[in-house]
Amino acid sequence: MTRRTIAAVACAMVAGLIALDLAAVRPNPYDAPALLALGSGAAPVGGFCGAPASVPGS
Amino acid sequence: MADTTLASAAQPLARRGVGLPFALLVLAAVAATTTLAGARFGLMLVLGLGFGLVLEGLRFGFAGPWRAMILRRDPGGVLAQLLSIALVALAAIPLLGSGADELVGSQGRIGWAMIGGAFVFGTAMQVVLGCGSGTLVNAGSGNAVALVALPLFCIGSLLGTLHLDWWTGLGALPPIVLSGGTGLAVTLALLAGTAAIVLARAAPGTRRIPGRYVLAAVLLAALAIANLVVAGQPWGVVYGLGLWAAKGASAVGVDLSASAFWAAPINAERLGASILTDYTSLTNIGMILGAAWISLRRPGALDQPVARLPARAWVAAALSGLVLGYSSRLAFGCNVGAFYSGIATGSLHGWVWFAAAFAGSVLGLRLRPWFGMEPRQ
Structure with missing residues (x-):
């Protein structure tokens, strides 16, 4: 087995993840935010690795 | 990590034709994301591709340079990381302090679990020679x-979210952020001081940053700043991985609504939304595809046989993945979300994370031979 197989499996896993997710829920392009967050006037709503909202004091 | 010249490292970037069908597939993915989810999300996938192309194309990363510093006292990669963080800080801290409510930095709470998590993450990172971004690339x-x-890693990250409140309850400070002009000056001074310590510890004749590392540091900084401007949040990795596992768990009937983490409004919304609208998911996906793309264009890179390792090495790899995911949740991020983005956006937890994870890396490098990852010294 070569690294090509491993890379192909990794890419297939990504494709499978996206396909399964799209089968469960579809994004709404008409709900899309502005291209850039900076200057949009909208508060950030993305999830992040840092202190989550659920943790008191954060 | 092989030490090549800038010219030879950049050569694959200029090579044409080899991965054309794959390139078309990647471009189609960007177009589909833009059409299905919106232009911002298509752009985030492009940024993720950029991260993958830079990290793999220029052989840059986090675990490898730390290993080089610890084992060979070769400081080039660590210095490049510090340079890249400084470049991001120069833009990010003023932007965050400008009163722009659209942007948020990487914040973490310094505490026992955070420090322990960073130490364990550093250990596991050296066992598999890959941090969050490194594992993807x-x-x-x-x-x-x-x-x-x-x-x-994904499953461990999910498990970490389920226990995060308990661990943080062991004791943690509120987020401490170095902000404004003073915060930027202190951050740059700390980075310069760290670079001075690294240089003082370096082996003679190694006190320089290789050209390809300088290029990687600058390009990564540009991408990280773009990440902040486009997404409104810094570059991160771990959140997306945990989200993937959480979505998988939900799909098979696991109820995550009892989890304080997943019940929080932002996380509950992410759980119910498409990963094509999740920033860290998109950059994570981009990193995998970008690394695959550059590998396709590097002659012979994918024709090498898979490393032959003993069974215990594969078990160690799997367990290390689980530990990486779990510990990075407790530590409020990995090398990217906590160390790189944390320090660059003025969060003090980034510095504590760095110290703890570096200490853990020393242990991890001692463990690698025991797990059969490399010949015993």
Whole structure:
């Protein structure tokens, strides 16, 4: 087995993840935010690795 | 990590034709994301591709340079990381302090679990020779150890979210952020001081940053600043991996609504939304595809056989993946979200994370031979 197989499996896993997710829920392009967050006037709503909202004091 | 010249490292970037069908597929993915989800999300996938292309194309990362510093006292990669963080800080801290409510930095709470999590993450990172971004990039470039670790990384990250409140309850400070002009000056001074310590510890004749590392540092900084401007939040990795596992768990009937983490409005919304609208998911996906793309264009890179390792090495890779995911949640991020983005956006937890994870890396490098990852010294 070569690294090509491993890379192909990794890419297939990504494709499978996206396909399964799209089968469960579809994004709404008409709900899309502005291209850039900076200057949009909208508060950030993305999830992040840092202190989550659920943790008191954060 | 092989030490090549800038010219030879950049050569694959200029090579044409080899991965054309794959390139078209990647471009189609960007177009589809833009059409299905919106232009911002298509752009985030492009930024993720950029991260993958830079990290794999220029052989840059986090675990490798730390290993080089610890084992050979070769400071080039660590200095490049500090340079890249400084470049991001120069833009990010003023932007965050400008009163722009659209942007948020990487914040973490310094505490026992955070410090322990960072230490354990540093250990596991050296066992598999890949941090958060490294595991993604290595999997995309055909590294079997990373491919084994990656799914467990996702599951570990999910498990970490379920226990995060308990661990943080052991004791943690509120987020401490170095902000404004003073915060930027202190951050740059700390980075310069760290670079001075690294240089003082370096082996004679190694006190320089290789050209390809300088290029990687600058390009990564540009991408990280763009990440902040486009997404409104810094570059991160771990959140997306935990989200993937959480979505998988929900799909098979696991109820996550009792979890304080997943019940929080932002996380509950992410759980119910498409991953094509999640910033860290998009940059994670981009990193895997970008690394695969550059590997396709590097002659012979994907024709190498998969490393032959003993069974205990594969078990260690899987367990390390699980530990990487779990510990990075407790530590409020990995090398990217906590160390790189944390320090660059003025969060003090980034510095504590760095110290704890570096200490853990020393242990991890001692463990690698015991797990059969490399010949015993």
